[in-house]
Amino acid sequence: MIRPEMKPWVAGIAPYVPGKAKIAGRPVVARLASNENPFGPSPKAIAAMAAVLAGSHRYPDPASTELREALAALHGIEADRILCGTGSDELIHLVAGAFAGPGDEVLYVRYGFAVYDIAARRVGATPVVAPDRDYACDVDALLAAVTPRTRVVFLANPNNPTGTLISAAEVRRLHAGLPADCVLGLDCAYAEFATGEYEDGIGLARAFTNVVALRTFSKIYGLAAQRIGWAYAQPALVEAMHRIRAPFNVPTTGQAGAVAALADQTFVTMTRDHTLHWRDWMNGEIASLGNAGLRAIPSAANFVLVEFPESGPVTAAAANEALIADGILTRYLAVQAMPRCIRISVGTEPETRAAMASLRRFVERASA
Ligand SMILES: *Cc1c(COP(=O)(O)O)cnc(C)c1O
Numbered sequence: 110m111i112r113p114e115m116k117p118w119v120a121g122i123a124p125y126v127p128g129k130a131k132i133a134g135r136p137v138v139a140r141l142a143s144n145e146n147p148f149g150p151s152p153k154a155i156a157a158m159a160a161v162l163a164g165s166h167r168y169p170d171p172a173s174t175e176l177r178e179a180l181a182a183l184h185g186i187e188a189d190r191i192l193c194g195t196g197s198d199e200l201i202h203l204v205a206g207a208f209a210g211p212g213d214e215v216l217y218v219r220y221g222f223a224v225y226d227i228a229a230r231r232v233g234a235t236p237v238v239a240p241d242r243d244y245a246c247d248v249d250a251l252l253a254a255v256t257p258r259t260r261v262v263f264l265a266n267p268n269n270p271t272g273t274l275i276s277a278a279e280v281r282r283l284h285a286g287l288p289a290d291c292v293l294g295l296d297c298a299y300a301e302f303a304t305g306e307y308e309d310g311i312g313l314a315r316a317f318t319n320v321v322a323l324r325t326f327s328k329i330y331g332l333a334a335q336r337i338g339w340a341y342a343q344p345a346l347v348e349a350m351h352r353i354r355a356p357f358n359v360p361t362t363g364q365a366g367a368v369a370a371l372a373d374q375t376f377v378t379m380t381r382d383h384t385l386h387w388r389d390w391m392n393g394e395i396a397s398l399g400n401a402g403l404r405a406i407p408s409a410a411n412f413v414l415v416e417f418p419e420s421g422p423v424t425a426a427a428a429n430e431a432l433i434a435d436g437i438l439t440r441y442l443a444v445q446a447m448p449r450c451i452r453i454s455v456g457t458e459p460e461t462r463a464a465m466a467s468l469r470r471f472v473e474r475a476s477a
Contacts, residue, residue: 116233118211118230118231118232118233119230119231121230122226122227122230122231123226123227124227125223125224125227126223126444127143128142128143128438128440129142129438130142130143130438132433132436132438135436136436137436137437137438138435138436138437138460138463139436139437139438139456139459139460139461139463139464140438140456140460141412141437141438141439141453141454141455141456141460141461141464142438142439142440142452142454143333143440143454144269144299144328144410144411144412144452144454145327145328145331145333145454146328146329146330146331146333146380146411147454147455147456147457147460148331148376148379148380148383148457149331150330150331150332150366150370151330151331151369151370151373151376151377152376153369153370153372153373153376154330154331154332154366154367154369154370154373155366156369157365157366157368157369158335158362158363158365158366158369160365161361161362161365162362164361165361165362167361168357169357169359169360169361169363169364170361170364171356171357171358173193173359173364174188175364175368176193176337176339176359176364176367176368177189177191177193177339179367179368179371179372180339180371183371184311184341186311186315186341189344189347190314190315190341190342190343190344190347191339191340191341191347192339192340192341192342192347192350192351192354193337193338193339193340193358193359193364194337194338194339194340194354194358194359195336195337195338195355195358195359196325196327196333196336196337196338197296197298197323197324197325197327197338197339197340198224198336198338199336199338199354199355199358200321200323200338200339200340200350201222201224201225201228201263201294201296201323202224202228202231203340203350203353203354204228204261204263204292204294204321204323204340204350205225205228205229205231205232205234205261206228206231206232206350206353207346207349207350207352207353208260208261208292208349209229209232209234209260209261210232210233210234210260211232211233211234212233212234212235212258213234213235213258213259213260213261214234214235214236214237214256214258214259214260215228215229215234215235215236215237215259215260215261215262215263216236216237216238216239216251216254216255216259216261216262216263217236217237217238217239217251217262217263217264218238218239218240218241218246218247218250218251218264218268219238219239219240219241220241220244220268220270220271220445220447221238221263221264221265221268222263222265222268222269222270222296222298223270223445225263228263229261234260234261235258237254237256237259238254239251239253239254241271243406244271244273244406244414245268245271245273245274245275246264246266246268246273246275246279248275248279248282248283248286251264251283252283252286252287255286255287255288255291259287259288259291260290260291260292261291261292261294262283262287262291262292262293262294263294263296264280264283264293264294264295264296265296265297265298265299266280266295266296266297266303266308266310267299267300267302267303267408267409267410268410269298269299269410269412270412270414270440270442270445270447270450270452271406271408271414272406272407272408272409272410272412272413272414272452273406273407273408273409274303274305274307274409276305276306276307276308277306277307277308278306280295280308280310280313281308281313284313284317284320287319289318289319290319291319292319292320292321292346293313293319293320293321294321294323295310295313295314295320295321295322295323296323297309297310297322297323297324298323298324298325298327298328299328299329299409299410299411300324301328301329301377301381302328302329302381302384302385302388302409302410302411303409303410304385304409305409307409309322310322310323310341311341314341314342314343315341315343317343318343318345318346319346320342320343321340321341321342321346321350322340322341322342323338323339323340324338324339324340324341325337325338325339326338326363326366326367326370328411329377329380329381329384329411330367330370330371330377331370331380332363332366332367332370335359335360335362335363335366335367336359336360336363337359337363337364337366337367383455384411384455387455387456387458387461388408388411388412388413388455390461390465391405391413391453391455391461391465392405392407392408392413394465394468394469395413395415395465395468398468398469398472401418401423401472401475401476402417402418402421402423403415403416403417403423403472404416411454411455412452412453412454412455413452413453413455414442414450414451414452415428415450415451415452415453415468416449416450417449417450417451418449419449422475422476423471423472423475423476424449425441425442425443425448425449425450425451426441426443426448427471427475428451428468428471428472429441429451431467431468431470431471431474431475432451432464432467432468432471435463435467435470437463437464437467439451439452439453439454439464440452440453440454
């Protein structure tokens with residue numbers, strides 16, 4: 110029978126598996142599977158979005174002008190070097206689509222963000238995965254995997270799903286080791302949560318012709334449903350990505366909500382302070398379960414990756430079942446070749462406490 114055949118590179122894509130949002134037949138106690146802001150968006154963003162709803166019959170501003178100007182003012186950068194996207198997901202696809210194609214390689218580190226593989230394959234490029242160093246980015250391994258065909262290197266810093274961070278010096282060493290015709294896509298979705306000697310990509314993207322910094326409103330700004338991301342890069346890179354983006358890629362509500370969210374830095378600071386406090390608390394809780402073989406991977410983001418023993422009674426798979434039975438949704442990472450790991454987002458205080466109490470009960474029960 111003659112029928113449409115999907116392209117072989119499309120057939121090679123394993124569809125993205127999102128974090129769970131519901132549990133069949135049971136109310137959700139805590140939704141900690143997707144690293145969202147547990148407080149919602151800023152109330153000012155909600156008001157701004159409500160105020161533009163009646164204009165929904167009009168197409169949005171295709172250039173996201175006001176939003177780019179607000180971003181430029183806040184970050185001290187040029188508005189015409191900013192490109193907004195339908196989440197930073199779209200921008201990841203634009204980086205791959207503008208600079209890689211069949212025969213090219215797109216490089217990233219093992220346990221990198223799941224969308225990089227999809228973005229590479231979607232344009233017919235070959236994804237290349239460099240080894241990690243205890244879940245974190247190994248710059249030497251990445252550089253060793255660069256070939257004359259490498260067109261794009263993606264690095265999430267802090268990384269998702271591991272939460273690991275590499276220092277500004279390491280990011281600069283990675284960039285310095287890349288050929289000038291290779292784009293470094295620095296995905297800083299969790300930049301606002303990072304502490305210590307951190308490089309958010311903006312300085313590099315301003316200084317070099319081959320760096321794209323990627324940011325999002327989905328995490329600290331609490332606007333995941335509005336799908337707003339932004340890229341900052343030198344004009345030639347922005348211009349290339351602009352050619353292949355969707356014309357009206359950020360809705361009017363998203364643009365208005367993001368502008369208002371940027372103006373409410375008090376909300377951002379509150380979220381950050383809360384997150385860092387409860388992330389530390391979670392680390393301590395998990396460390397106290399160390400005898401059972403649990404380990405928290407050091408996180409610079411708004412979640413903690415927990416590693417469980419490979420076998421025995423206290424596995425990640427069993428913990429995941431126990432958490433779900435208590436109405437707690439986290440991210441069991443078997444789908445990302447990490448069957449020993451569960452990623453738990455920092456929630457509100459009651460959510461975070463409920464998750465850790467559930468985990469502790471499971472461990473005590475299973476190891477009794
Ligand atoms: C959440 C996330 C994004 C994408 O978020 P959008 O909602 O598409 O803006 C990008 N990169 C990483 C590493 C993320 O964790």
